[in-house]
Amino acid sequence: MQVEKEIKKNVKKVGIDLDKQSPKYLQLDYNPLIQYSNIEGLEILNTRDALKKYPWLKSYFWKLVDKDKDEYTRYSFANDFNGYFIRARKNVKVQIPIQACLYLNTNELIQNVHNIIIAEEGSELNILTGCTVARHTAGKHIGISEFFLKKNSKVNFTMIHAWNEYTEVFPRTGAFLEENSTFVSNYILLTPTRKLETSPKVLASRNSKAILKSLLLGRKNSFVDVGGEIILKGSNSSGLVESRIVARDSSKIISRGKIVVEGEDSKGHIECRGLLVSGKSEIDTIPELISKNKKSELTHEASVGKIKDEELWYLMSRGLNEGEATNLIIGGFLNPEFLEIPDVLRVQIRKIIEETKEKS
């Protein structure tokens, strides 16, 4: 399918390379333009068609996200949707990142997305999702994503968002981790957004592992509320919610983390580091640890503040002006190495971060 140049260019900013022959999904508003897999045992299909093809899939919808959670889930439940269905069959290990892109193209549209991701027993998936918007387009993006990780499976999910000052974004994500499975989610937000709220909720069974990381750059008047919730239900499970935040301009960022431990010998940790660059910006961190098992351990660590004078002066004493020195410190702070991303994505994501930094 022929894709317009403008779209090609825009999706590249969120890591989606349409020229590359690799498993891919591209959805424009509600229209799936590309759904392609060249790997046996890996299915990529839009959820509307997937539901027709597999009647059993219906039982997977709204299983991990409560349809009555808030006005956006209620809207999503009551209205027409589309999204991607990605499934790795039993023991199929897909190392190459699957590129999935949700593109908001029509002005004033509410894009209602519902994604279902299934990693069957012993399978592995690497998914890069880029969500973006056409220039000067306003609208809402509601995105329900439900991840099902069967026994011994692994999913590494990286999501890059590049919205604009006119868009409001409400992802609602749920993940269920069966025994011995590993779920890693990396969330990257580098462009301004009017309003963005997301807090993936993970249920972890015995011996499973959940890692939720976010890298957030607040710009202009952005209001960003990002969290992560992990319920360590099974014994010997572990959870990590970690965020790095830089707040510029008049942005306000809320970083939430919640870990509930029920199983024994489990471990959970929340960590948040924030940097306030402007006097008009704000960072709130809200960590929550709930322990229901005395044989398990929960910890949290947070620091929020401005750039230290000593660091700034040190760099300035090497001939960099205040702006250059500040950018260097911010760049270090937002170093993508803190994320748990596959090596093949590392270079690409670093490049995206570099490019955004230069513009900001």
Add this chain to the structure above:
Amino acid sequence: MAILEIKNLKVKVGNGIILDGVSLSLKRGEVHAIFGPNGSGKTSLISSIIGIPSYKIIEGRITFDGKDITRLPIYERAKLGIFCAFQNPPSIRGLKVKDFIRLFTGDEKNVLEFSGLNSNFLEREVNVGFSGGERKKFEVVQIFALKPKLLLLDEIDSGVDVESLKFIGKKLAEYVQKNKISVLVVTHHGEILNYLKPSKASVMLNGEIVCSGDYKKIWKTIREKGYEWCEKCKLRKK
């Protein structure tokens, strides 16, 4: 002609006067040692010359290479060729050594090896988890990368193991002599002086320079009689 000329410098940090009428002149290619007990104003003097913003100059003047730099911001002074090797260089998380050094030179590998660090060092974050020796060696790396005209060395020999000190000392001395660089060196232990071999020295007490002159004579006196003798000497002069 003097490369650095400090006249009657009075400096305040917060509400306290920490330099009280300091005058000092440094010739091109001269190595000058500053001695003094803890809190006498040695680091304050270095910080005022490089232009750390919390050090407010309330009186006096600093001239570098014929140019009045008293009111110049820190990075402008650096661009003119003043380099300060800090006593406690701060850690900058996430900033890789290679990305930092590449701002100043395209020859980062050579500069690093010349300073006694291997190229694995390029992948580390600036000053994060560095040992004492590595921290100081990395200050030296930056000297070779930036090629300054005036070096301000603040305790470059503190917290460094014997081997590293020997290496840093030799390399620095070689570099300073070859390029006729002027050096103002603050040291507690004096080990670095065995390599840099200053010609002149000054003694600071309570934010003032109380004595300047031949390095060997002054260093010998301090070693033999201590700063108490300098205190008494100051009183005698008054």
